[in-house]
Structure formats: structure tokens, C-alpha cells
Amino acid sequence: MTPAARTQAAIELLDEIIVAARDSGAAADTIVARYFANRRYAGSKDRRAVRELVYAAIRTLGERPRSGRAAMLALAAEDPALAETFDGVGHGPARIGDGESKAWPGVAPNWLLERLRASGLDEGEFPALIDRAPLDVRVNRARAEDVAIDGAVAIAGLPDGLRLPTGTDVDRLEGIPDGALEVQDAGSQIVTLAADARPGQRIVDLCAGAGGKTLALAAEMHGEGTILATDTDRNRLARLAPRAERAGVDGVETRLLNPGRESEMLADWAASADCVLIDAPCSGTGTWRRNPEARWRLSPERLDRLVATQQHVLAVGAELVRPGGAMVYIVCSLLDEEGAGQVAAFLADHAGWHGEPLRLPAGRAHGAGMRLTPAHDATDGFFVARLTRG
Template structure:
């Protein structure tokens, strides 16, 4: 592909990404993969260049662009070399016409910018949300004896964490294939550490998804005790079993929940858990480094639904913890509605619980919990609070 053809390819992909964002369709990485699967003529360098152009445009535009061309023109407005490729020759994009729509630069849609400001996130800091994320891994201590780490990494602040350059092909390493390491952001690893899971305990992961945090808890428990992974998404939860087998994690029980009827499936665990992790569904504003188009998908109505779901899940989790036990609340969000305010609301509703500030090597206190962020801590954005039942 010529440089101009790569720009045109990125424009075509961006049209699909924009349409999917408006319709809550497939994520950008999947759309990019699908686009190339039907275009075998593109080599590895072409795929990498087109992908970088597409993500560069996504990160550059605050509001949802009108078209993929408008998004790429935002990049061209700041890069003369890209602008010169709009020459209309061959498979290159048509020549730029004076006055045609150019997407606006910015962090996010205006309503989200205002929510960040209200949550104490400075604009200069928030810009780090659109940086490229590193590749973090967690050493799986269940299989640590057979560990041979890939070269090029350095220790992170997580107890068993390492960090690699983002382009590292970690999944091709022997350590990954053998289950000795797992890809997991440092911030995510740290939130698992707040649970302080120990061998022999009964631990519940109430929103387990595909089980990334469940596997971290299993390693902390050294495969001893009872570990229960719950979720309402059958497809995501089904991915845990093969991941657990690869990691050597045993004794994990999975429970598929019916939305709105969670307690009916969890009655046998009432008052039995030493700790419950609530990694609640949220806006994902802390993960934009990895999913920058997500900021085009979120609406105020969706945010309100997330907040309501989080409150309900916290109230459910409180009924599962034994006296003296603990509840850890996590969201990958930097908005106070899904963080400090949510934690404060829980404490008001449950006077028999108290907050214990998480003891982590990084993080900034925010209300009853800690905020982790890319600009202060080099992690994805998280809020984590730990509650203890009196």
C-alpha cells in the first residue's frame, strides 16, 4: 500500500468506528481486525501503519466526528506530512477542499469534560488518558517455579507485576503459553491486592467477567479455600474455565446470575464470605488509553444506569460478607459518581460498615478510597475502596 492508500484505509475504518460508536456496535480493535481479514493484500507494515493512523485520529477528536474523513482531517490539520497525502492520486484520499468539515480536537464530549472537572481531574492531567498504554503482566505465583520471563520488562509497583513496551508480543512467549504470566494492568493488580485474599478463606468475585481478577485472587489464595466467581454474562463467564486451567487455578466455582435476581442465586453464601470483590460495571473512563473510542459511546443516561447498578451490587455484596469481613469496591472510572460519591453513599446506607483506606504504594485519596490514574501512577484509571463489616 502507498502512504496515501494507508490514509484512505484509515478513513474507511474510521467511518465504521464512528457508526459503531453511535449504534453501540463493535469496538475499534475488532473492526480494524475485520477490515484487514477481507483485504489480504495488506502486509504487516501496512496493517500497523493503518492502525496507528486510525487510533491517532480517534485520540485527536473530542466530540464524535461527522465522518472518518473529518477525523483524519483533524490529524492532517496538525501534521503537514499527512495533509500532503490527500492528493487524490491512485488510492489516496481526495484533495482537501477549503471549508470542508474538520473534526474538533479535544479530550471528550463536552458533558464528560465537565464531569471530569467536577471530579477534580485537571484538563492537563486528563490528557494522559489518551496516551498509549504500556503492556503490564502479572506473574502467576501458582506456576512461578517454571517461570522464565520474556526479556525487555521491568518491575512495576504491583507485588507480582512487570511492565513491557506496548508493542511487546507477550502472548507468543513461552511463559504466557504455559500460564506462568497473565496480561493485567498494574492498577488492576493493585485493586486485587486490596482484597488481601488469603489461603483457606471464602472469597467472592461478584462481577467476575472473564475472570482476570478471579485468577489473581486464586494465586493469592494459593489454590486453598473457596473462590466463587459470579457474573450475569454467560459468554464472558464461560471464558474463565479455560483460563483457569491454563493458569493452574483450581477450586473456582462459577455462578451465573440473573440480572435483578442475583440474591436468589446467592442465598447460600449469605453472611459466609471473608471478602467480596465488587469490580462493578462502569463507564470505563479510566481505560481510554486502551479504548479511546469508548468516550464517544458513553451517554449521560448510560452513566446514570451504571451508578444505579453499582449501588445495587454493593448492597447485595454487603449481605454476603460475614461479621468482621471485608468488601472491596472497584471501578475503572475517574468520575466521582462511580467512585468517592458511590463509596460515601454505601457508608450512609450501611452504618454497620466502616471504610479502611487501601494500603497501596501509589494512589491519591479521594473520599473514602483511593484514585489510581495514568498521570500520577502510570496505571489505568481506577477508584478502589475497602469496607469492613463491624
């Protein structure tokens, strides 16, 4: 592919991604993979170059652009070499017209920036929200006591956490036993520590998804005790059992729940869990480094629906905690309506519950819990609180 053809390919992909973001369609990675599956003539260098253009545009533009061309024009305005590829020759994009409008760079849509400011996030931290994320892993000691990886750096406060060099292909590392590494951001590992999981406990991972935090909890319990991992998403939950087997994890039960019937389907666990961990569905404002197109998908209406879902899962989780037990609430969001505000509302409505001080290896106190941010902690953004039932 010529440089101009690569630019046109990026424009076409961005057009599809913009529509998908507006209509809650396929993720950008899926769209890119499908695009090249139908264009076998594109070599690996072409695919890499086009992908880099696409994601450069997504990271650069906080507001969802009106078109892929407007998005690429924003990049071209800062890159003369890219602007030259708008030559109208062959498969290249048409020449740039006099006064042709382009999309404007930004960290996020204005309404979201206002919400972040209202949540106490300093504007100096905004640029880090869309930086490229590092590659972190958790070492599974059940499969490997010692792991040697060139360029890996230990993560402070996480004896099993490693930060790998950018571009490392974890699946192709030599000399690493199968199941010895789980890709998991340092922030995700840190907030899971709030559960203080111990051998012999009964723990519910209420929104387990594919089980990243479930496996981390199991590692802390050393195979002693019981973890019930639940979710309402069949496809995500189905990935947990194979991961647990690969990691050599025992004592994990999975249970698919029907939305709206969670309490009924968890009646056998009522008031009996030592800890309920809730990694609640959220806006993902703390994970834009890994999923920058999420800024184009979020709307005030969708945020309101997520907040309502969080209130629901908190109520469900509270019914499962034994007297003296705890509920750990986690969101990968930096918005207070999903984090500190959500917990404050819960505590106001539930007598006998109180927030417990946390001592984690990163983060700062925020409301009744702690908040981690990319700029301050070099992790994804999280809010976590540990609530104890009296």
C-alpha cells in the same frame, strides 16, 4: 497500497467506527480486523499503517467526529505529508476543499471534562488519560518461580508485577511456561490487593468477567479456600475456567447469574463470605489509554444507567458479607458518581458499615477509598474502597 489509499482506508474504517460508537456496535479492533479480512491484498505494512492512522485519529479527537474524513482532516492539519495524500487520484481521498471543516482535537467531550473536574481531577492530568498504555503482566508463581524477560522492569510494590517493553508478544516469549504470565495492568493488580485475600477464606468475585482478578485472588490464597466467581455475561464467564486450568488454579467455582435475580441465586452464600470483591461495570474513564474510542460511546444517559447498576451490585454484595467481613468496591473510572460518591451514598444508607483505611503501593486517598490515575501512578485509572460490615 499507496499512501493515499491507506488514508482512504483509514477514512472508511473511521466511518464504520463512528457509527458503531454511536449505536453501541462492534469495537474498533473488531471492525479493523473484519475490514482487512475482506482485503487480503493489503500487506502487513499496509495494515499496520492504516491501523496507526485510525487510532491516531481516535486518540486525537475527544468528541465523536461527524465523519471519518473530518477525523482524518484533523490529523492532516498538523501533518503536511498526510495532507498531500488527499490528492483525488486512484483510490485516494478527494482533494481538501477550501474552508472544508475538520474535527477538533481534544481529550474528551466537554460534558465529561466537566465531570472529571468536578471529581477533583486536575487538568494537568488530562493528557495522560489518552497516552499509550504500557504492557503489564502478573507472574503466576504456581507455574514459574522465576521469569526472565529481556527489558522487563519490576513494578514497585508488586512482587509479581512486571512491565514489559512496548510491542512484546506475550504469547511468543521463549522459555516461559504456559500459564506463567497473565496480562494485567499494574493498577488492576494493586486494587485487587485491597481484598487482602488469605488462605482458607471464602471470597465472592461478584462481577468476575473473564476472571483476571479471580486468578490474582487465587494466587494470594495459595490454593486454600474457596472463590465463587459470578457474572451475568455467559460469554465472558465461560473464559474463566480454561484460564484457571491453564494457570493451575484450584478452588474456583463459577456461577452464571440472571440479572435481577442475583440475590436469589446466591442465597446459599448469604452472610457467609469473608470478602466480596465487586469490580463493577463502569464508564471506563480510567482505561482510555487502552480503549480510546470509549470516549465516543459514553453519554450522560449511559452513565446514569451504569450508576444505577453499581448501586444494585453493591446492595447484592452487601447481603453476602458475614459480620466482620469486608466488601471491596472497584471501578476503572475517575468519576466520583461511580467511585467516591457511590461509596458515600452506600455508607449513608447502610448502618453498621464503615470505610476501612487502605495501604496500597500506589494511589492517593480519595473519599472513603483511594484513587489511582495514569499521570500520578503510571497505571490505568481506578477507584477502590474497602467497606467493613460491623
